[in-house]
Amino acid sequence: xxxxTVSNLSKRYRRGGNTVIAVDDISFHIEPGETLALxxxxxSGKSTIARLVLRLIEPDAGGIEFEGDDFLxxxxxxxxxxxxxxxxxxxxxxxxFNPRATVARVLDDPLRIHGIASRAERxxxxxALLERVGLAAxxxxxxxHEISGGQRQxxxxxxAIATKPSLIVLDEAVSALxxxxxxxxxxxxxxLQRQERIAYLFISxxxxxxxxxAHRVILLDAGRIAESGDARAVIDAPQxxxxxxxxxxxxxxxxxxxxxx
Amino acid sequence: xTALAAIRDLTVTYRRDGRAVAALKDVSVDIVAGExLAIxxxxxSGKSTLALAIAxxxxxxxxxxGHIDWFIRPSSILGAQAPPxxxxxxxxxxxxxxxxxxxxxxAALEIGESGxxxxxxxxxxxxxxxxxxxxxxxxxxxxxxxVPLLGRDIGFVFQDPSASLDPVxxxxxxxxxxxxxxxxxxxxxxYAKAKTLLExxxxxxxxxxxxxxPHQLSGGQKQxxxxxxAIAAGPKLLIADEATSxxxxxxxxxxxxxxxxxxxxxxxxxxxxxxxxxLAAELAERIAVFRxxxxxxxxxxAQIVGAPAQPxxxxxxxxxxxxxxxxxxxxxxxxx
Numbered sequence: 001x002x003x004x005t006v007s008n009l010s011k012r013y014r015r016g017g018n019t020v021i022a023v024d025d026i027s028f029h030i031e032p033g034e035t036l037a038l039x040x041x042x043x044s045g046k047s048t049i050a051r052l053v054l055r056l057i058e059p060d061a062g063g064i065e066f067e068g069d070d071f072l073x074x075x076x077x078x079x080x081x082x083x084x085x086x087x088x089x090x091x092x093x094x095x096x097f098n099p100r101a102t103v104a105r106v107l108d109d110p111l112r113i114h115g116i117a118s119r120a121e122r123x124x125x126x127x128a129l130l131e132r133v134g135l136a137a138x139x140x141x142x143x144x145h146e147i148s149g150g151q152r153q154x155x156x157x158x159x160a161i162a163t164k165p166s167l168i169v170l171d172e173a174v175s176a177l178x179x180x181x182x183x184x185x186x187x188x189x190x191x192l193q194r195q196e197r198i199a200y201l202f203i204s205x206x207x208x209x210x211x212x213x214a215h216r217v218i219l220l221d222a223g224r225i226a227e228s229g230d231a232r233a234v235i236d237a238p239q240x241x242x243x244x245x246x247x248x249x250x251x252x253x254x255x256x257x258x259x260x261x
Numbered sequence: 262x263t264a265l266a267a268i269r270d271l272t273v274t275y276r277r278d279g280r281a282v283a284a285l286k287d288v289s290v291d292i293v294a295g296e297x298l299a300i301x302x303x304x305x306s307g308k309s310t311l312a313l314a315i316a317x318x319x320x321x322x323x324x325x326x327g328h329i330d331w332f333i334r335p336s337s338i339l340g341a342q343a344p345p346x347x348x349x350x351x352x353x354x355x356x357x358x359x360x361x362x363x364x365x366x367x368a369a370l371e372i373g374e375s376g377x378x379x380x381x382x383x384x385x386x387x388x389x390x391x392x393x394x395x396x397x398x399x400x401x402x403x404x405x406x407x408v409p410l411l412g413r414d415i416g417f418v419f420q421d422p423s424a425s426l427d428p429v430x431x432x433x434x435x436x437x438x439x440x441x442x443x444x445x446x447x448x449x450x451x452y453a454k455a456k457t458l459l460e461x462x463x464x465x466x467x468x469x470x471x472x473x474x475p476h477q478l479s480g481g482q483k484q485x486x487x488x489x490x491a492i493a494a495g496p497k498l499l500i501a502d503e504a505t506s507x508x509x510x511x512x513x514x515x516x517x518x519x520x521x522x523x524x525x526x527x528x529x530x531x532x533x534x535x536x537x538x539x540l541a542a543e544l545a546e547r548i549a550v551f552r553x554x555x556x557x558x559x560x561x562x563a564q565i566v567g568a569p570a571q572p573x574x575x576x577x578x579x580x581x582x583x584x585x586x587x588x589x590x591x592x593x594x595x596x597x
Contacts (some may be wrong), residue, residue: 041509042480149304177305178536179580190593205509208582212589215424235584249514251539255566
């Protein structure tokens with residue numbers, strides 16, 4: 001049984017007097033411990049699909065099954081409980097957190113709200129979460145706006161894993177990071193996937209990162225699936241027009257005298 | 262190789278939370294006339310501060326030491342018409358006290374104001390404590406030789422075109438205004454020029470775009486308009502500061518191709534500021550690598566990419582994840 005099954009999902013927006021079809025009859029599935037990437041140009045529907053899967057917005061048509069349940073009909077306590085298993089990390093953690101909140105507060109919330117740890121136990125759990133994402137425990141009293149972008153994204157990952165999710169939606173989660181930090185965050189994500197068997201819905205415009213990190217990829221164009229399959233097979237030999245355009249436009253570093261030293 | 266500008270011992274300090282933070286430390290670099298020079302670095306490297314300093318756009322609170330010598334032909338500068346406050350007073354800059362680099366007087370002095378400004382400009386520490394003088398005036402004191410004018414001699418394209426375009430002014434007027442102001446064209450001619458520029462930046466349907474507002478265009482189209490406005494007065498130097506970073510890769514490649522073409526056609530010098538070493542290498546002839554406010558390495562693109570001398574440059578190259586990279590999944594043993 002798939003972890004997540006999305007069937008014939010559609011979402012339209014009204015913009016001005018026009019109707020924009022953001023997501024048009026999309027179906028896919030994610031297996032436990034798998035990384036599925038969604039890639040495509042701006043406006044191809046990537047982020048709309050992420051928000052639909054997270055139920056931040058409701059679809060016009062289609063179904064979402066998560067861990068065997070119809071995710072779209074869940075509500076109340078059942079929805080809250082299931083949401084603990086489906087977490088998210090966005091591009092800009094500063095926009096996702098109260099900037100004045102401390103790191104400890106940001107991590108305390110999910111532990112408290114989902115009843116994962118008692119008040120007495122939570123400081124220890126927070127320290128363990130910080131350690132798990134490679135941060136020092138003495139970062140806990142610092143304010144979110146005081147720490148670096150890379151540290152903030154680690155805190156966002158720590159918060160996401162606090163509720164022991166089976167799936168994390170990563171919406172351009174490494175796109176704004178400096179390249180030196182990006183590598184460390186990707187390593188952390190892979191390590192978590194190996195240790196906890198977490199699946200990722202990895203949304204990115206960067207085909208190089210998608211090819212390196214994802215098992216499978218879906219290339220989107222104007223809300224529809226242009227092509228999909230094994231990430232390396234698709235990106236190494238794209239068949240669709242948008243796939244060819246994305247590959248052609250990716251900046252390429254030609255290190256002719258590689259490792260000259 | 263003739264220099265368009267020579268940046269000498271440039272140090273820029275911001276005050277942040279009561280502390281002085283050096284955004285640029287003793288940076289010396291020549292911008293060669295007609296070249297495509299990339300300034301690359303990660304956040305906090307000082308790359309944008311350098312671009313702003315060159316354009317005279319630093320905030321009033323920034324403390325500036327060192328200087329920039331310009332070698333722009335008199336026909337294209339307004340140096341002679343510069344306001345009196347630009348004229349130097351007699352105290353030397355700190356950059357000059359602390360360094361001997363400011364040796365050769367720039368050739369442009371012959372055509373500039375009085376030759377006396379080669380070694381004299383106001384003391385910065387002193388200036389930053391005063392309230393008089395606009396930011397631009399204050400920064401002009403650090404520019405020697407001819408004084409370039411932003412908009413006329415320097416075109417600047419920012420990351421976010423929405424921030425540089427007036428949301429309630431029609432596209433045509435925003436571009437025509439540049440030609441009207443800096444080239445002295447009458448409005449009909451300025452509008453004709455705007456239409457030609459919209460064609461040059463390959464905006465679909467330039468006639469209706471003239472009457473469109475920025476919000477009616479896509480991000481890529483807005484950036485094309487911002488580029489049209491930046492080059493409207495025929496600047497010698499075009500500065501693109503992360504101009505394609507907010508765009509998807511397909512639009513990014515189009516805009517980079519457009520910049521390359523316009524720079525070649527108009528004989529402009531390009532300063533391309535980016536965090537992306539691979540993108541910079543595709544466009545630039547030379548690359549300057551910055552880190553923590555300092556110039557780490559400067560060389561031809563072939564040298565920087567093929568044989569980096571500094572470990573940091575090598576680390577940046579190694580961190581690039583290209584379409585031929587070894588999959589991280591394999592390394593982590595996560596193949597399904």
